[in-house]
Amino acid sequence: MRFSDEGKKATKRRSDEATKGKNLPRSSLRRFVAQSLRRSPPGFSLVEVMIVVVIIGLMATVVTYATMGYLEKAKKQKAKADLATLSGAVDSFYLQNNRFPTNQEGLKPLAPEFVKVLPNDPWGHAYQYVSPGKNGPYDILSYGSDGREGGSGADGDVSSADVDVATGKKR
Numbered sequence: 001m002r003f004s005d006e007g008k009k010a011t012k013r014r015s016d017e018a019t020k021g022k023n024l025p026r027s028s029l030r031r032f033v034a035q036s037l038r039r040s041p042p043g044f045s046l047v048e049v050m051i052v053v054v055i056i057g058l059m060a061t062v063v064t065y066a067t068m069g070y071l072e073k074a075k076k077q078k079a080k081a082d083l084a085t086l087s088g089a090v091d092s093f094y095l096q097n098n099r100f101p102t103n104q105e106g107l108k109p110l111a112p113e114f115v116k117v118l119p120n121d122p123w124g125h126a127y128q129y130v131s132p133g134k135n136g137p138y139d140i141l142s143y144g145s146d147g148r149e150g151g152s153g154a155d156g157d158v159s160s161a162d163v164d165v166a167t168g169k170k171r
Helices: 005-018 026-038 046-097
Strands: 128-130 139-142
């Protein structure tokens, strides 16, 4: 069997690479070792990746903590806007029928003539209608996130008495 010249060249290259740095003079050997030590492998070490993950986790925690109250504030504002709309619809019902809806009827006679559909409050409960109300001829109420009368914060009640019907702003 005869070997081609290419096989001999490849074998010579492999032996050169294996002995690289072994047959060099001392000063060249120092340079070779220094260059080998200076080369760092590509990519990140596990410690560097862990530090970045911890920093991202801390940042996410701070952002979550800072924005937690905004969702409840937005739900209260939506409830106030709905109450302003429903109060306007009850007033329109009164002008057309010369009476307010009864407690038995609730808000049902308002749809679809005065409002397209009766919305639920932002917490998924139906709005409550009471006639006569504590602060006028009627009250429309949302009992907050717990769905029960009373409470504070997210569980606090929102009433049509808290909203100016003309502007939708808090009284």
